[in-house]
Amino acid sequence: MKTVDLFAGAGGFTTGAELAGCTVVWAANHWPAAVKIHAANHPHTVHACQDLQQTDWRTVPAHDLLLASPACQGHSPARGKEKPHHDALRSTAFAVISAVEHHRPPVFIVENVPEFEDWVLYRAWCLAAEALGYSLAPMVIDAANHGVPQHRCRLFIVGTRSKHPITLKLPQREHTPASAIVNFDAGKWSPIRTAKRSPATLRRIHQGRKDLGCGRFLIPYYSSGSGLTGRSLGRPIGTITTVDRWGVVRGNRMRMLRADEARAAMGFPADYQLPPQHKAAMHMLGNAVCPPVARDVITGIMEAA
Known part of the structure; x- marks a missing residue:
């Protein structure tokens, strides 16, 4: 299937589509750094760096499948304090409606945080898609059930141009533990007890040692993810976010999760190129779609067709 990827970011949706056998002919994002990384990993795709709310859809190639990951910051509970620019980003979802109105592809897939359904305009967004002849099948998917170690x-x-919403039979793959992605021989380690280490972090580490009975585990460096304790390496890691969140504990030393480990936790190939700057790499990964999940969803659509 010929495919286009809106809000393409680092390329998780595109990578998953290619794994499912699709040809991604066009991809766009507003952030030049993300477009550069996407192009480096997907050189045969035509790229556009633009505000998708201002796109002339006549310039976009015809396609069978449209993928879109509109901004989630205005919906996500991880947004932190109220930020007006996050509120404005919610409207980017209507770029999808604009695109499908022009091209009318047989199928489109939108990915976002589950809280997208709580948006005050969510029903209006759905009605707009339905007015264009699409039946919608929303589903909340945990990447861990698709072999992603997260x-x-x-x-x-x-969205399908059919009388009824599509029903997918998605595989339920075995969970991959975090131990598969953490390299204890790599990275810059520092003593756990330093003057700058917060009391909350020290409490989590102490409780993690007590609860897990070992000296190697993960901790959420901020927010929750495992409550007030450590997180076993024998289970998938918690959600990878756009900023450093997960600490790795080894005895009396610790470090933050590396970008290459986060890449593995997202299900990207080991040779997938990332920005050299750690902060930019983590930001792109935290916003990305997990390729194995995209692959399984698209494969499910093909099988149900």
């Missing part, structure tokens, strides 16, 4: 619940909305 618990990451995301909403996928499949």
